[in-house]
Amino acid sequence: MTEEMLQITGGIPLQGEITVQGAKNSALPLMAAALLCEGETVLKRVPQLSDVYAASRILNRLGCRCTAEGSTVSIRHSGAENCEIPDADMRAMRSSIMFLGPILGRMHRCTITMPGGCELGPRPIDMHLAAMRRMGVQIFEDGGKIRCTAEKLSGARIHLPLPSVGVTENVIMAAVGAEGETVLTNAAREPEIADLANYLNQCGADISGAGESTVVIRGGKKLTGTEYAVMPDRIAAMTYLCAAAASGGSICLSGANPRDMESCLHVLEAAGCTVGCCGSRIFLDRSGALKPVPYICTMPYPGFPTDAQALISAVLCTAKGTSVIEETIFESRYKHLAALMRMGANARVSGRTAVLQGVPRLHGASVEATDLRGGAAMAVAAFGAEGVTDITALHHIDRGYEHFAETFHSLGGAVRRCRFSASEREKQGVGA
Ligand code: EPZ
Numbered sequence: 001m002t003e004e005m006l007q008i009t010g011g012i013p014l015q016g017e018i019t020v021q022g023a024k025n026s027a028l029p030l031m032a033a034a035l036l037c038e039g040e041t042v043l044k045r046v047p048q049l050s051d052v053y054a055a056s057r058i059l060n061r062l063g064c065r066c067t068a069e070g071s072t073v074s075i076r077h078s079g080a081e082n083c084e085i086p087d088a089d090m091r092a093m094r095s096s097i098m099f100l101g102p103i104l105g106r107m108h109r110c111t112i113t114m115p116g117g118c119e120l121g122p123r124p125i126d127m128h129l130a131a132m133r134r135m136g137v138q139i140f141e142d143g144g145k146i147r148c149t150a151e152k153l154s155g156a157r158i159h160l161p162l163p164s165v166g167v168t169e170n171v172i173m174a175a176v177g178a179e180g181e182t183v184l185t186n187a188a189r190e191p192e193i194a195d196l197a198n199y200l201n202q203c204g205a206d207i208s209g210a211g212e213s214t215v216v217i218r219g220g221k222k223l224t225g226t227e228y229a230v231m232p233d234r235i236a237a238m239t240y241l242c243a244a245a246a247s248g249g250s251i252c253l254s255g256a257n258p259r260d261m262e263s264c265l266h267v268l269e270a271a272g273c274t275v276g277c278c279g280s281r282i283f284l285d286r287s288g289a290l291k292p293v294p295y296i297c298t299m300p301y302p303g304f305p306t307d308a309q310a311l312i313s314a315v316l317c318t319a320k321g322t323s324v325i326e327e328t329i330f331e332s333r334y335k336h337l338a339a340l341m342r343m344g345a346n347a348r349v350s351g352r353t354a355v356l357q358g359v360p361r362l363h364g365a366s367v368e369a370t371d372l373r374g375g376a377a378m379a380v381a382a383f384g385a386e387g388v389t390d391i392t393a394l395h396h397i398d399r400g401y402e403h404f405a406e407t408f409h410s411l412g413g414a415v416r417r418c419r420f421s422a423s424e425r426e427k428q429g430v431g432a
Pocket of ligand 1: 124330
């Protein structure tokens, strides 16, 4: 059997300009939200990714007509009222849970199973279900299926025990289809939430406070599809900036939103990079030595994002001194460090803390992507490393990055995507 791998020859400083892709973590909830609208929604700047294809499969199964042409996705509700998502589609990605709110908001009943997605430790859906119960939904679990029904969905006061991104988005989408007012407190403030609310408001919803801790949704409005451009992907942007930093390069990102990335840009500056912003452009230059960052703690927005933790750790592996990272959002998000250690990094993990003792240089190795951002972090490290790195299990990276190899190639990176025989590699004892 043949599989694909990325082969990266490190040591070439990345140079040049690229345009940032649309945000996966905004495109997916926006596609789910289109279920709430009559007529057609046309989403622009949708990244071409396996998770987007999975969301489009779900929409088609639910009775929508979802078609894509390049980065434009059109979604039209056909009036069919299928409200069950098959287990295989649920398990294709974590974001399948984003359909719970809009299906309930529209049809008041829904059958799902547990969602899949990156394994970052336990990823329960208890808060999603608790929030739906507050809105009058009854939930029964039978044989792995989660059946949700409501006579009617009612606005409610909902306080989240922690500011979950997905739960905040699901509550907003369900509340749009509910009768009366929903007041959501301790809501997540990630920019993707404001993007979702902007789209829904443009369709006719009445949502205020999205992007702040308290969101108020006045439900029951008639929604009509609209044309909307997905926000830029701040984590993809951070990935390319980190790769430029690791390789000692100098790049410019266009079509970015620097305001959404302040905590990331601040850490890159602390690591010795020169960072400049002008409108929607971000410049990064790393000509001097990388500096260690004494303490980085992942936090809900506007704190340093958990999704950028693996990426910055790949940079700090070669900073002169000790960097400490604390991961507070997910229980198990250091799997990539085993691969970085295979490349020569000196890292120690104790519980949720990782200590990186910088080494002068990493070297190429054969590694396997462990999850989406972990796999991207291996590529970041590879561009700064001496020699050739082979990265396998690319399905993880394909979930979140559009034209990953081509983008790095356009920055002068020595990278190619090629096929290999899995049995040959087994003989060589490859793995992270
Ligand atoms: C979103 O996941 C993102 N995914 C993740 O991006 C991101 O890492 C995460 O937010 C945090 O920023 C999408 O937007 C599609 P959460 P989500 O609910 O919504 C716990 C990437 O690399 N929790 O904010 O699933 C949960 O276990 C990815 O692009 C419960 O306990 O994250 C975690 O510890 C991966 N019960 C914490 O909350 C629940 O019912 C925050 O998770 C729900 C969540």
